[in-house]
Amino acid sequence: MVNVAISGLGEISRLHIQGVLRSKHGKLVGVFSHSYERAKEIASIYGVKAYKSFEDLCNDKDVDAVIITSRDEDHFPQTIQAAKAGKHVLVEKPPALTVEEVEIMNKTCEKYNVVCMPVHNYIYTPQILHLKEIITNNELGRPIFAFASIFHKIDEEVAKRYHGTLITQAYHLIYTLLFLFGDIEYLVGYVDNVSYSKYKNVDDLAIVILKFKNGTAAQILSGWCCDDLTPTSWTWMVKVFFEKGVFTFNSMESLTYQQPASYYQSRTIDFQKTFYNIVSYFIDEVLVNKKQPLSTMKDAVRTFYILNTIKKNANLGKIII
């Protein structure tokens, strides 16, 4: 059995808890929240411990692994503390707020000999794994052009809890394309705020064109400015044009849940399943069966570096006419 504790009990922690419960070898043993009341409430539902501090969680000898689903700013300090206590870590994205921090997380986990996996959950989507197989086996010839999007409305008050659509959403698109096509050669980016009036420093639109070293060209679209509920929605889509065919994955085709969520994407089965899949992969395949993770902190460093480069250079080549 792998005893797992969860840190951070916001919206997305529910899916991680389900992931632990659905895994073969995982057992939920405790939860931590900055609000002890909340920790006690969730702990009582699952019959597990509620920790008063993150330190208490790390000092608990029963805990083998921690899933960090706290807010973005806590990922770095909590991962370092957990690694030093000898706990394996599955950390939500973005794993930290700078490339340097992600590098330190990677090195610290190596030093303390614990696994640290970033939540690159989109590559655990069955359709993305199928697409990877098509590319690896050259089933449709060379991939020529790809389009990937995460595009939905997030209200300003929700958006302010995160760090902009580029770091929050384009992060997923970049690691997914790196997983599919390998490293990139160059990029051109556009990052903007086109819909928010109160939090002007939160970007709600990012469009990036990338050229991969394998020759594939790609465009990514990441936005919090509009919802697309049409049948051919761009809410979460990956489309790849090959020499001999086209692969399209549109997550909104399986929109089924009607319960409230702060954004539409989180109502799709595909989205929810990515968490169950990555949590079981972390527990059952990596920690128990000693398989290599599909996503590593090195991938996270590269993804973050690319995002930083986009942010720094976006809009520089603006041509005013």
Ligand SMILES: NC(=O)c1ccc[n+]([C@@H]2O[C@H](COP(=O)([O-])OP(=O)(O)OC[C@H]3O[C@@H](n4cnc5c(N)ncnc54)[C@H](OP(=O)(O)O)[C@@H]3O)[C@@H](O)[C@H]2O)c1
């Ligand atoms: N991989 C994905 O597809 C995906 C999707 C959504 C979110 N995420 C990531 O998952 C993490 C959690 O997001 P979420 O959607 O669950 O957001 P959320 O509902 O806003 O919860 C955010 C976290 O902030 C913490 N928090 C709230 N108020 C706090 C305060 N005053 N002081 C300290 N901590 C506070 C909560 O932890 P406490 O229990 O400690 O209060 C909670 O875990 C974020 O890093 C986000 O980027 C990833």
